[in-house]
Each structure stands twice: as structure tokens, then as C-alpha cells.
Amino acid sequence: AQTVTQSQPEMSVQEAETVTLSCTYDTSESDYYLFWYKQPPSRQMILVIRQEAYKQQNATENRFSVNFQKAAKSFSLKISDSQLGDAAMYFCASQGGSEKLVFGKGTKLTVNP
Amino acid sequence: DTGVSQNPRHKITKRGQNVTFRCDPISEHNRLYWYRQTLGQGPEFLTYFQNEAQLEKSRLLSDRFSAERPKGSFSTLEIQRTEQGDSAMYLCASSPYAGTRYEQYFGPGTRLTVT
Numbered sequence: 001a002q003t004v005t006q007s008q009p010e011m012s013v014q015e016a017e018t019v020t021l022s023c024t025y026d027t028s029e030s031d032y033y034l035f036w037y038k039q040p041p042s043r044q045m046i047l048v049i050r051q052e053a054y055k056q057q058n059a060t061e062n063r064f065s066v067n068f069q070k071a072a073k074s075f076s077l078k079i080s081d082s083q084l085g086d087a088a089m090y091f092c093a094s095q096g097g098s099e100k101l102v103f104g105k106g107t108k109l110t111v112n113p
Numbered sequence: 114d115t116g117v118s119q120n121p122r123h124k125i126t127k128r129g130q131n132v133t134f135r136c137d138p139i140s141e142h143n144r145l146y147w148y149r150q151t152l153g154q155g156p157e158f159l160t161y162f163q164n165e166a167q168l169e170k171s172r173l174l175s176d177r178f179s180a181e182r183p184k185g186s187f188s189t190l191e192i193q194r195t196e197q198g199d200s201a202m203y204l205c206a207s208s209p210y211a212g213t214r215y216e217q218y219f220g221p222g223t224r225l226t227v228t
Contacts, residue, residue, distance in 0.1 A: 044116075044222065099168075100171075101146075105153065
């Protein structure tokens with residue numbers, strides 16, 4: 001079974017600053033994928049970034065990057081140059097052999113102007 | 114807009130009533146997924162389809178729940194004899210191919226309130 005844990009229910013950051021959201025996971029599978037999804041208030045969930053477990057290089061997407069520590073089963077998300085539009089719930093998720101996504105409980109990110 | 118659509122967006126029903134939700138995936142996406150999200154939690158997997166075949170069902174999907182995708186296009190999720198514990202956001206997602214490498218695109222969800 002897969003589990004995903006997000007230990008920060010809420011985080012806040014000043015506009016233009018950098019923030020890191022934490023995620024740990026557990027899986028018995030050797031081939032799996034990790035994701036960060038963003039869910040803005042009253043809007044649909046969108047994919048922020050994806051990491052294949054077999055790749056050692058950390059994924060980056062513009063201002064978003066991850067720190068993937070496979071041995072520690074850690075997958076944190078770094079948001080650089082935070083913008084007001086980054087305010088949302090952020091969910092970490094894993095996907096193994098089954099196609100279902102297993103989500104953490106989420107972190108609510110507030111961006112202060 | 115060619116994204117995943119869900120109807121209705123909101124549904125209020127009395128305990129014991131049946132409800133049905135509809136999901137229209139992105140055109141030509143052959144994978145369709147249903148998740149349930151309760152307040153303060155992340156989404157939990159319910160079931161998924163490849164075309165019209167239902168490939169996996171969660172233990173969360175009790176016998177009061179049934180999902181169909183009759184022609185491999187839209188899908189319906191029916192809840193019979195609703196209970197207050199069924200109150201949640203029901204999310205639908207689709208993806209274009211089999212396997213884990215493809216993104217799941219989510220719809221806006223149907224919020225169910227059981228009174």
C-alpha cells in the first residue's frame with residue numbers, strides 16, 4: 001500500500017519570496033511517480049510538477065522545483081518568487097503500478113502581498 | 114472549453130434519496146477516474162475505467178455506489194440511499210493513455226450535501 005504524508009497543514013510566504021512544502025511517502029513498489037497538484041479555491045485541481053522515481057535529476061517547471069530524496073522517501077516542492085496566484089491547497093500524490101493517485105492531506109499556502 | 118466537465122456542480126439531497134453525477138472527460142481520453150474529497154482531506158480514489166471497462170474499484174465504493182461508462186465516453190456515478198457521510202466533493206479525472214506517465218486532468222467536481 002502507498003501512503004503520502006504532508007505534515008504542514010498551512011504555510012505562508014511573502015510575495016516574491018521562496019517557500020518549501022514538505023511531503024514524505026511510503027511505497028513498496030520499485031517503479032512509481034510522484035506529483036504535486038495545486039487546487040485553487042473553488043477551482044479544479046491542476047498538475048504542478050511530476051517526478052519519475054527512476055530519475056535522479058530533480059524535476060523543475062519554471063518557478064517550481066522539487067527535492068526528491070529517494071532513500072529518505074521525501075519529495076518537497078520549492079516555489080521561488082512566490083506570486084499571489086500561487087495561493088492554493090497543494091497536494092502531494094504518488095502513483096505506483098495501479099493508476100490511482102494516492103494523495104496527502106494537503107498544505108494550504110497563503111501568499112502575503 | 115475542452116476540459117473535463119462535471120454536472121451538476123452542486124447537489125443537495127435528503128438522506129435516503131438516490132443521486133447521479135455525470136462526468137464528461139476530455140475528448141479521446143480513454144481513462145476516466147473518480148475520486149472523493151471530504152473536507153480537510155486529499156482526494157481518495159474510488160474507481161477507474163479504460164474505455165467502457167471498469168478496471169479497479171476501491172473498498173470505499175460500497176454496494177450503494179455504482180459507476181458506469183457505457184460507451185467509453187461520459188461516465189455516471191450513482192449513490193443509492195444516500196447517507197450524511199456521503200457528503201463530499203466528487204472529482205472526475207481523465208487521461209489520454211494507459212500507464213502512469215500521463216497526467217490526470219481533473220474536472221471542477223460535484224459537491225454533494227446530504228441533509
